[in-house]
Amino acid sequence: QKEVEQNSGPLSVPEGAIASLNCTYSDRVSQSFFWYRQYSGKSPELIMSIYSNGDKEDGRFTAQLNKASQYVSLLIRDSQPSDSATYLCAVFYNTDKLIFGTGTRLQVFP
Amino acid sequence: GAVVSQHPSRVICKSGTSVKIECRSLDFQATTMFWYRQFPKKSLMLMATSNEGSKATYEQGVEKDKFLINHASLTLSTLTVTSAHPEDSSFYICSARDWEGHYQETQYFGPGTRLLVL
Numbered sequence: 001q002k003e004v005e006q007n008s009g010p011l012s013v014p015e016g017a018i019a020s021l022n023c024t025y026s027d028r029v030s031q032s033f034f035w036y037r038q039y040s041g042k043s044p045e046l047i048m049s050i051y052s053n054g055d056k057e058d059g060r061f062t063a064q065l066n067k068a069s070q071y072v073s074l075l076i077r078d079s080q081p082s083d084s085a086t087y088l089c090a091v092f093y094n095t096d097k098l099i100f101g102t103g104t105r106l107q108v109f110p
Numbered sequence: 111g112a113v114v115s116q117h118p119s120r121v122i123c124k125s126g127t128s129v130k131i132e133c134r135s136l137d138f139q140a141t142t143m144f145w146y147r148q149f150p151k152k153s154l155m156l157m158a159t160s161n162e163g164s165k166a167t168y169e170q171g172v173e174k175d176k177f178l179i180n181h182a183s184l185t186l187s188t189l190t191v192t193s194a195h196p197e198d199s200s201f202y203i204c205s206a207r208d209w210e211g212h213y214q215e216t217q218y219f220g221p222g223t224r225l226l227v228l
């Protein structure tokens with residue numbers, strides 16, 4: 001059973017802080033990893049994709065991948081109330097289909 | 111990023127009628143599209159994989175005669191909910207696969223269709 005696991009939260013951080021979202025996956029052959037943001041009542045929106053070990057930065061977002069530990073994370077710097085949403089980790093297994101985690105709800109309070 | 115549209119965004123229908131939802135990739139060609147449904151405060155549930163020019167692949171427990179999928183072109187997939195019942199009321203979301211490089215593919219989601227069956 002291929003699984004993607006996330007803490008459901010909520011993760012509460014103050015405005016301006018760094019929010020750290022974590023995700024683990026079960027299949028070592030996974031090649032592609034994604035973070036999506038989903039606001040309540042809306043569809044998921046792609047934030048980051050990462051394919052190789054290490055860090056990938058895009059604006060306030062940094063994705064980190066460690067294939068040996070089967071771990072992918074998303075850091076959000078200078079968190080804003082508008083970042084409050086559910087963050088979905090997704091893993092692509094052997095070009096078949098995306099497997100989603102259940103999502104972590106992030107709350108950024110002023 | 112690539113753009114995926116869905117139509118309609120919201121539909122209300124009577125029990126027993128059929129509803130068609132369209133999913134279009136606007137600026138790329140998608141040989142593969144996916145259909146999900148999502149209940150309030152729940153995770154995405156993959157219903158089926160739609161392949162251009164061939165039959166869709168349905169996930170376990172999803173009735174293929176109930177949820178008809180047609181992927182007639184590289185930019186359009188349709189989901190028809192046949193003989194809809196109140197329990198089919200849900201948020202239906204499509205996504206389209208875009209290849210961005212060697213082994214680097216990404217799924218982009220449409221805005222979703224909220225179906226309410228009375």
